[in-house]
Amino acid sequence: MNNILPVPVLLCIAAAAVALILGRRPRAQRVVSISALSALVVVAGVLVFLTDRYGTQVLWVGAWTPPLGIVLVADRLAALMLLMSAIAALGVLLFSLGMDVHEARREAPVSIFHPTFLLLAAGVSNAFLAGDLFNLYVGFEIFLFASYVLMTLGGTGPRLEAGATYVVVSLVSSTLFLIALATVYAATGTVNLAQLSLRLADLPADVQLPIQLLLLVVFGIKAAVFPMHAWLPDSYPTAPAPVTAVFAGLLTKVGVYAIIRTQTLLFPTRPLTDLLLVFALVTMIVGILGAIAQVGIKRMLSFTLVSHIGYMLFGVALATPAGLSGAVFYAAHHITVQATLFLVTGLIARRGGSSSLDRLGGLARLSPALGVMFFIPAMNLSGIPPLSGFIGKLGLLTAGIEVGTPLAWVLVAGSLVTSLLTLYAMAKVWGRAFWGPPQIHTPAEPDDEGEGGSAMPPAMIVGTTLLLAVGIAMTIAAGPLYDFCGRAAASLLDGSYVTIVLPGGVR
Amino acid sequence: MTPNLVLCIVAGSLIAAGVYLILERSLSRILVGVLLASNGVNLLFLVAGGPAGAPPIIGLATAEEMSDPLPQAMVLTAIVITLAVAAYVMTMAYRKFQIDGNDEVVDDVEDARIRMLAERDSESESFEDVTFSDTGEDVVSE
Numbered sequence: 001m002n003n004i005l006p007v008p009v010l011l012c013i014a015a016a017a018v019a020l021i022l023g024r025r026p027r028a029q030r031v032v033s034i035s036a037l038s039a040l041v042v043v044a045g046v047l048v049f050l051t052d053r054y055g056t057q058v059l060w061v062g063a064w065t066p067p068l069g070i071v072l073v074a075d076r077l078a079a080l081m082l083l084m085s086a087i088a089a090l091g092v093l094l095f096s097l098g099m100d101v102h103e104a105r106r107e108a109p110v111s112i113f114h115p116t117f118l119l120l121a122a123g124v125s126n127a128f129l130a131g132d133l134f135n136l137y138v139g140f141e142i143f144l145f146a147s148y149v150l151m152t153l154g155g156t157g158p159r160l161e162a163g164a165t166y167v168v169v170s171l172v173s174s175t176l177f178l179i180a181l182a183t184v185y186a187a188t189g190t191v192n193l194a195q196l197s198l199r200l201a202d203l204p205a206d207v208q209l210p211i212q213l214l215l216l217v218v219f220g221i222k223a224a225v226f227p228m229h230a231w232l233p234d235s236y237p238t239a240p241a242p243v244t245a246v247f248a249g250l251l252t253k254v255g256v257y258a259i260i261r262t263q264t265l266l267f268p269t270r271p272l273t274d275l276l277l278v279f280a281l282v283t284m285i286v287g288i289l290g291a292i293a294q295v296g297i298k299r300m301l302s303f304t305l306v307s308h309i310g311y312m313l314f315g316v317a318l319a320t321p322a323g324l325s326g327a328v329f330y331a332a333h334h335i336t337v338q339a340t341l342f343l344v345t346g347l348i349a350r351r352g353g354s355s356s357l358d359r360l361g362g363l364a365r366l367s368p369a370l371g372v373m374f375f376i377p378a379m380n381l382s383g384i385p386p387l388s389g390f391i392g393k394l395g396l397l398t399a400g401i402e403v404g405t406p407l408a409w410v411l412v413a414g415s416l417v418t419s420l421l422t423l424y425a426m427a428k429v430w431g432r433a434f435w436g437p438p439q440i441h442t443p444a445e446p447d448d449e450g451e452g453g454s455a456m457p458p459a460m461i462v463g464t465t466l467l468l469a470v471g472i473a474m475t476i477a478a479g480p481l482y483d484f485c486g487r488a489a490a491s492l493l494d495g496s497y498v499t500i501v502l503p504g505g506v507r
Numbered sequence: 508m509t510p511n512l513v514l515c516i517v518a519g520s521l522i523a524a525g526v527y528l529i530l531e532r533s534l535s536r537i538l539v540g541v542l543l544a545s546n547g548v549n550l551l552f553l554v555a556g557g558p559a560g561a562p563p564i565i566g567l568a569t570a571e572e573m574s575d576p577l578p579q580a581m582v583l584t585a586i587v588i589t590l591a592v593a594a595y596v597m598t599m600a601y602r603k604f605q606i607d608g609n610d611e612v613v614d615d616v617e618d619a620r621i622r623m624l625a626e627r628d629s630e631s632e633s634f635e636d637v638t639f640s641d642t643g644e645d646v647v648s649e
Contacts, residue, residue: 185552
């Protein structure tokens with residue numbers, strides 16, 4: 001059954017090729033990309049089932065003798081992240097269908113949107129399934145290149161400016177990743193994660209430390225961890241709503257996933273726990289303070305995204321089973337909720353003509369449905385019971401209290417403050433944009449935000465509602481899901497990854 | 508394994524020059540910087556691969572005489588990716604030149620705007636009275 005492992009990547013790349021060929025036939029292109037991503041959701045669902053039922057799935061591609069060759073590995077964590085990402089990507093794609101119709105004039109090269117989007121999904125899948133560091137790097141590069149194109153879609157001035165920052169930062173992090181790979185290979189003679197886990201332990205501590213720090217910096221840039229977060233709020237908000245949504249949902253989480261994977265597998269003794277805890281705290285606080293100062297909803301959400309990465313880092317840094325399962329649950333929850341919020345902002349921009357709080361008002365009266373669609377994920381993000389954000393935060397707080405060191409207590413307090421400030425930021429959006437006298441902003445010349453007062457296309461509502469429904473389903477099914485995350489965390493910590501990938505114990 | 512010192516020094520200089528250029532404002536200089544740095548990193552892989560040896564083809568040499576093919580495969584992949592990077596950044600620089608007449612990476616407008624708000628708030632004697640709007644009127648045109 002483990003022949004299913006390469007399917008997510010192959011499916012997306014093949015569909016991207018077909019979609020590119022069908023560039024002049026938008027309808028056929030849409031059919032291809034929607035069916036590919038729906039199939040991806042199904043395959044990821046099967047993988048979740050398989051990994052939970054039968055344990056970690058391993059495939060040595062090309063049947064080279066282990067440990068030679070490329071290995072694909074899906075454990076519970078990878079399968080869950082793959083499933084949530086596939087769902088988020090599908091929701092965003094549905095949303096973008098509504099956009100195509102209207103934006104066809106302005107966003108001239110819509111024909112490249114679908115192939116690029118599918119390549120992004122392929123890169124993300126590859127990163128989740130990679131069993132060696134170099135394949136992880138290749139996965140990162142695939143989705144980064146797709147994201148460069150999506151970020152600068154249409155080639156307008158503001159997008160190029162935002163894209164320039166994004167591209168340069170990503171290039172620097174890719175170069176650092178390569179340096180880390182060269183260092184790892186020079187020190188151990190392998191890039192296979194399972195083998196590295198065995199060999200790194202034999203190295204002296206002063207060789208391990210630079211490798212660990214290099215990897216943390218590389219993935220920290222991707223995950224937008226303080227102090228490597230400044231690029232994110234500068235670049236994400238200018239992209240079209242669906243692109244921002246998929247970036248916010250997927251790309252930072254791949255960084256978080258890579259941090260979880262490398263920290264648990266390669267450095268099981270966790271020498272940097274305190275450092276990570278401090279950075280988690282500062283990421284939370286700096287991010288949310290940035291969010292409060294913003295007037296544009298998209299920029300505010302970008303800052304809350306940075307802030308909530310801190311929660312996941314908190315769970316990873318605690319290095320206990322409870323902390324890790326909290327982090328995994330929080331990452332899964334955050335993929336849907338953050339993507340939903342960015343999609344809703346796209347709807348707000350379409351209905352109200354702007355995404356700036358200064359130009360919005362009375363949306364609750366103009367469109368009650370939009371109010372509901374914003375309110376639920378906003379409360380979810382702030383961690384109001386009984387929604388899944390509350391459950392994730394509760395899990396992390398309990399884990400922090402269990403650890404009980406002074407620093408862990410500071411983190412617990414910091415998480416609570418961040419949660420309250422998130423609620424404040426969301427309440428600010430609600431008060432300014434949804435209450436008050438209705439006003440619709442009509443820009444003098446149509447910009448990227450939509451015409452203002454225009455109706456919301458059904459496809460956009462369907463896409464947003466899908467993600468909203470998944471968010472609510474995660475709340476309802478939180479018990480089994482949290483148990484699943486607990487098992488995922490347990491299998492991260494018990495060293496089963498190495499014994500399953502290399503049953504012979506090859507060093 | 509004894510690392511090759513000359514390769515290390517060359518790689519270090521290339522990466523240092525690359526970092527210097529990446530700190531520039533102009534996208535085309537940044538591109539040159541990225542190219543230099545990535546060539547430097549590619550040399551690091553050669554260092555990691557150990558001393559040069561016979562071609563790694565079974566039958567031509569024994570396993571001990573062969574050079575390690577894996578870092579070379581990685582370098583090949585990295586070179587291909589760098590090529591794509593070069594193509595993309597050049598396109599972006601050209602497009603930016605078409606629009607703005609230069610290819611410089613600019614400061615973020617929104618950051619400046621938020622900072623200006625904060626300054627105005629602290630200078631104003633009556634900022635308590637400013638309600639309902641964080642911005643008042645728009646100072647930075649969009």
